[in-house]
Amino acid sequence: MKPLLDINRLNIDYQSNKKEFNIIKDINIQIDEKMKYGIVGESGSGKSLTSLAILNLLPDALKVDQGHIKLNTDSTKDLITLSKKEMRKIRGNDIAMIFQEPMTALDPVYTIEYQLLEVLKIHKNYSKKEMHQKGLDMLNKVGISRSEQIMKAYPHELSGGMRQRVMIAMALICEPKLLIADEPTTALDVTIQAQILDLMNDLSESHHTAILMITHDLGVILETCERVAVMYAGQIVEESTVENIFEEAAHPYTKGLLSSIQSLGERSNELYSIPGNVPTPDNYQELGCRFATRCPFAMDKCYEQEPPMFEVQDDHASKCWLHVEEAQDDERRTSRAGS
Amino acid sequence: MYAYIIRRLLMLIPVLFGVSVVIFFTLRIIPGDVAQTILGTDATEDALAQLRKDFGLDQPVMKQYFSWMGGVLVGDFGESMRTGRDVLPDILNRFKITFELAILSAIISWIIAIPLGVIAGIKRNSKTDFTVRIISLLGVSIPNFALATVLILVLALTFSYSPPVGYVGFFEDPIKNLQILILPAIVLGTAMAGAVMRMTRSSILEILRQDFVRTIRAKGAKERLVIFNHALRNAMIPILTIIGMQIGVLLGGTVIIEQIFSLPGLGQLVLTSINQRDFTVIQGAVLFIAFVFVMINLLVDLLYSYLDPRITYK
Numbered sequence: 243m244k245p246l247l248d249i250n251r252l253n254i255d256y257q258s259n260k261k262e263f264n265i266i267k268d269i270n271i272q273i274d275e276k277m278k279y280g281i282v283g284e285s286g287s288g289k290s291l292t293s294l295a296i297l298n299l300l301p302d303a304l305k306v307d308q309g310h311i312k313l314n315t316d317s318t319k320d321l322i323t324l325s326k327k328e329m330r331k332i333r334g335n336d337i338a339m340i341f342q343e344p345m346t347a348l349d350p351v352y353t354i355e356y357q358l359l360e361v362l363k364i365h366k367n368y369s370k371k372e373m374h375q376k377g378l379d380m381l382n383k384v385g386i387s388r389s390e391q392i393m394k395a396y397p398h399e400l401s402g403g404m405r406q407r408v409m410i411a412m413a414l415i416c417e418p419k420l421l422i423a424d425e426p427t428t429a430l431d432v433t434i435q436a437q438i439l440d441l442m443n444d445l446s447e448s449h450h451t452a453i454l455m456i457t458h459d460l461g462v463i464l465e466t467c468e469r470v471a472v473m474y475a476g477q478i479v480e481e482s483t484v485e486n487i488f489e490e491a492a493h494p495y496t497k498g499l500l501s502s503i504q505s506l507g508e509r510s511n512e513l514y515s516i517p518g519n520v521p522t523p524d525n526y527q528e529l530g531c532r533f534a535t536r537c538p539f540a541m542d543k544c545y546e547q548e549p550p551m552f553e554v555q556d557d558h559a560s561k562c563w564l565h566v567e568e569a570q571d572d573e574r575r576t577s578r579a580g581s
Numbered sequence: 582m583y584a585y586i587i588r589r590l591l592m593l594i595p596v597l598f599g600v601s602v603v604i605f606f607t608l609r610i611i612p613g614d615v616a617q618t619i620l621g622t623d624a625t626e627d628a629l630a631q632l633r634k635d636f637g638l639d640q641p642v643m644k645q646y647f648s649w650m651g652g653v654l655v656g657d658f659g660e661s662m663r664t665g666r667d668v669l670p671d672i673l674n675r676f677k678i679t680f681e682l683a684i685l686s687a688i689i690s691w692i693i694a695i696p697l698g699v700i701a702g703i704k705r706n707s708k709t710d711f712t713v714r715i716i717s718l719l720g721v722s723i724p725n726f727a728l729a730t731v732l733i734l735v736l737a738l739t740f741s742y743s744p745p746v747g748y749v750g751f752f753e754d755p756i757k758n759l760q761i762l763i764l765p766a767i768v769l770g771t772a773m774a775g776a777v778m779r780m781t782r783s784s785i786l787e788i789l790r791q792d793f794v795r796t797i798r799a800k801g802a803k804e805r806l807v808i809f810n811h812a813l814r815n816a817m818i819p820i821l822t823i824i825g826m827q828i829g830v831l832l833g834g835t836v837i838i839e840q841i842f843s844l845p846g847l848g849q850l851v852l853t854s855i856n857q858r859d860f861t862v863i864q865g866a867v868l869f870i871a872f873v874f875v876m877i878n879l880l881v882d883l884l885y886s887y888l889d890p891r892i893t894y895k
Contacts, residue, residue, distance in 0.1 A: 297799055299795060299798055299799060330801045330802070330803065331801065332801070333798065333799050333800060333801035334799060334800035334801035334802075335801055338799070338800075339796075339799040341792060341795065341796060343792055346791060346792040346793060347792045347793055347795075347796045348793055348796065349793045349796075349797065349811050349815070350793070350815070350889065350890075350891055351814055351815055351888065351889050351890060351891075352811075360797075360800060360802070361800040361801070364800060364801050364802055364806075365801060396890040396891070398890075398891050409796075412796075412800070
């Protein structure tokens with residue numbers, strides 16, 4: 243079966259009159275129907291840009307340089323080459339998106355009802371009464387109890403958690419096949435975060451919606467996703483099932499991320515952090531591995547040649563030269579043992 | 582809301598009181614004999630004394646002020662020292678013309694400025710944007726009277742057209758009325774358009790950068806819907822502020838334009854009254870203009886809360 247969304251060798255460049263450089267390099271992601279897929283990375287790793295590229299909502303200076311984003315619903319469409327008109331039919335209808343800041347993601351001058359039903363008005367042909375009823379039902383589904391009242395409210399009259407619920411209602415009201423959630427809980431209180439994640443989990447199951455979860459928080463990934471891609475400096479450095487990543491992380495960067503999570507009950511005097519910062523796109527290393535400058539295991543080779551994705555185990559790939567070394571070590575050991 | 586409106590109306594009292602004090606006493610400071618100025622140098626002593634007595638100019642200044650204010654409070658603005666006619670009906674008659682001119686100019690400026698400002702904002706740094714910015718700079722920087730004179734000359738010399746002379750009310754003869762007003766309205770409208778255009782452009786630019794615009798695009802909305810239903814409405818507040826101030830100024834009368842097009846508006850009334858030292862008319866007109874200005878501001882503030890539900894008045 244074809245995956246619902248197939249991102250194949252996606253490259254995004256920054257282009258201005260003066261400069262041009264690569265930002266996102268060779269992203270490959272396959273999301274099956276009803277799958278919950280996570281992309282995790284620090285800010286500046288390009289995870290949000292990747293998600294914006296899917297709906298062709300990239301800022302003006304950024305262009306998809308090459309690659310395909312194939313959407314397989316009833317027919318197969320390449321979202322990169324789609325006309326504006328066809329793209330609009332997909333936005334909000336086949337693929338919906340919710341954003342990080344529920345405070346600013348809603349238009350302040352329109353009521354919740356107007357904004358919730360706007361997306362229905364764009365894509366479906368319902369009577370006013372039907373739309374109103376659909377809106378109420380959807381608000382109930384996202385756990386808003388006084389839905390009649392909330393419909394008439396303006397965004398500034400709601401709390402952050404309520405607004406994010408409204409955003410989710412807005413995203414799911416057309417029953418999309420894929421929901422892209424760009425840091426949906428980052429701006430919320432911790433107690434609300436868990437509620438919102440549970441809600442998204444429940445709704446994606448009852449609506450048969452796949453989720454692409456973009457987050458910097460490995461905890462969110464663990465709680466919601468089945469598969470995960472770890473991004474660093476515009477590239478995927480490791481990709482596998484969530485279990486594999488958490489139990490047998492292979493890439494030094496993923497290991498670093500995992501050790502920087504403080505486990506409950508485990509008290510150490512110092513928090514682990516990966517030394518250095520994520521490089522800005524105009525400082526990406528031309529040759530070699532983009533993580534090499536911060537990597538504790540960096541070898542000469544890492545500065546000279548870009549590592550490919552190695553299959554470290556079944557269904558688990560990592561972009562690091564160490565795996566070759568390990569493989570060679572293993573080989574040496576086995577040959578020695580054999581001789 | 583109603584409580585707010587009432588409070589704002591109550592604030593009129595100190596404002597108008599202040600204006601009345603300033604205008605009344607500055608007029609009294611002007612050197613020279615008012616009676617002499619009005620009646621001319623040939624006037625007899627008796628006539629001068631009679632005029633001073635009729636208008637209370639022989640009384641102490643404080644007493645003059647209070648007797649004038651006493652009249653104003655019951656709606657009697659006094660009589661013109663020059664014509665002897667009641668001041669208020671004269672002001673209202675002149676104001677009708679000024680009001681019509683202001684509204685017409687404002688409409689012309691919106692028709693030009695808002696679409697162009699929106700286009701410039703959407704296509705930032707394009708050739709269109711560049712052109713619009715130059716036009717708006719021209720609109721702001723060309724003096725009104727220069728544009729007015731050029732317009733009259735070009736129309737007269739090239740097309741042998743000149744607008745009809747002598748003001749006619751809109752309800753008497755709408756076509757002639759428009760013919761008279763359209764040229765001054767174009768001159769004032771283009772000048773206003775410059776500022777409105779710049780504000781529209783920058784306001785739209787700012788709104789388009791905001792997160793909610795991306796949300797609306799992600800819903801699959803057409804660009805038209807994004808711009809007109811969402812961006813423009815959000816961008817309206819600063820635009821409205823500029824428009825309100827412009828209209829307030831215009832309603833106070835546009836002396837030069839009224840003079841050039843010989844329109845008997847409020848500006849012209851004030852100017853001639855000052856030249857003739859017609860104290861009662863000046864005082865009445867200035868007070869009236871201040872009143873209109875405050876009312877326009879109140880109207881703009883009320884419109885804010887209509888456009889943006891986050892703004893509420895209690």
